Amino acid sequence: MESVKSQSYEVHLDELAKAAINQHIANKNYSKIFLLVDENTKEHCLPIFKEIFDHSIDSLLEIKSGEENKHIHTCLQLWEDLSNFDGDRKSILINLGGGVLTDMGGFVASTFKRGIDFINIPTTLLSMVDASIGGKTGVDLGSLKNQVGVINQPQMVLIFPKFLKTLDARQTKSGYAEMLKHGLIRDKAYWEDIVAKADFTDAARIQKSIAIKNDVVLQDPTEQGVRKILNFGHTLGHAIESYCLDNPNKKTLLHGEAIAAGMILEGYLSHELRGLSKLALDEIKKAFLTYFDKVEFTEDDIDAILQLLKYDKKNSHGNVNFVLLQDIGNAATDIKIPEELFSKAFAYYKE
Known part of the structure; x- marks a missing residue:
């Protein structure tokens, strides 16, 4: 299925998405490959991702799912994790999850070491058709939606409709x-x-x-x-x-x-x-x-x-x-x- 060309990146679907991420990782020589998941995508989506991804993951980062966890305290945890696992400016963060995770993962990547590369792999229908486009990243301030963030573009967005089978x-x-x-x-x-x-x-x-x-x-x-x-x-x-x-x-x-x-x-x-x-x-x-x-x-x-x-x-x-x-x-x-x-x-x- 034809890719969608956005500002500085493309949204790839299915087989084109698989080819795109593996070629990108092979060509870029990243120092560290980090993968961000929550407890749901770790259980249901990570096995599918491992079948798609031809490279090794250096460190798996995990957060709790849900809008109530989309706040700066979770970002602090992730920045510390990236630092503790020797992340540097040549690292990449792959965000595997719904809109909460890709919004927050994009924000964390955009601010760690003043910005590292990131790739979004949305796993919910909402994140596929909404959060996948536009480069908006960020977190909530208390219960107020998306009050803190930046607009920054990922390297690519990958859409695998098979992830939708994992949703209620x-x-x-x-x-x-x-x-x-x-x-x-x-x-x-x-x-x-x-x-x-x-x-x-x-x-x-x-x-x-x-x-x-x-x-x-x-x-x-x-x-x-x-x-x-x-x-x-x-x-x-x-x-x-x-x-x-x-x-x-x-x-x-x-x-x-x-x-x-x-x-x-x-x-x-x-x-x-x-x-x-x-x-x-x-x-x-x-x-x-x-x-x-x-x-x-x-x-x-x-x-x-x-x-x-x-x-x-x-x-x-x-x-x-x-x-x-x-x-x-x-x-x-x-x-x-x-x-x-x-x-x-x-x-x-x-x-």
Whole structure:
């Protein structure tokens, strides 16, 4: 399957991915090869990786899985591990895991010795279609998502759809939310295709989603303009995700589950402010509620979630900036929201 060319690297799939990593390692003469895993990818994905990888791993680094471990203390552990195992500027870190692991592994590599090479091998659908493109690395600050990080590109990203067989259904559906988002912001035909028939592991669709995100990123690598459309559903979605992560009385949501709710809410705001038709809005709500359970919000929950909006990374000069849809496949950025519309959006979500 054809590779996707990004800024300074390529995303390779399946057999091309296998050939690419083995040739790259053979040519580069790295002083140390480090492999980063969590307990899940160590058990389920490492055996598959060893069949793919023709070279020796010098040191295996392991972290605990989960968003709650995506913080600077885990980075400190990894920087110390790299140093204790004699890592130097000619080392490479291979990140084998989902978006939490590749975000954090990329950040650790980008800052250790002022930057060493890294390769990302995403093992979840979410990380394949989202975190694999764009070079965003980083960690959370408390429960606030991705507050500390840098944009830095990997040597390559390798997609092996066989890793998806190691996931439970909930994790796979979480990634499908990002695929649906790609259709909503950029490609109406793609949206209609993946809404009409769900296939969470289809390699051609994975490649299509990667290509859509890549096209946006190539136009705006540092998120000054059009790249912001990739944040549709994420302004409220990240606030919902952070609130549920930090509240012991709420079920912790996967990223895709939170942004699915966020896309319905921001779809309503799009209808009110950017002319998204009621028919399209209802279609969006129906599609997401087909795959994702409705999240229960009390008035206190909503107030707390709205308070978290001030920490969103897209904010500028004290303003909370939203991405909204003008139509399915057509998004607009930097939209300010009248405060009274938030309660109406949550009321529509609850209907």
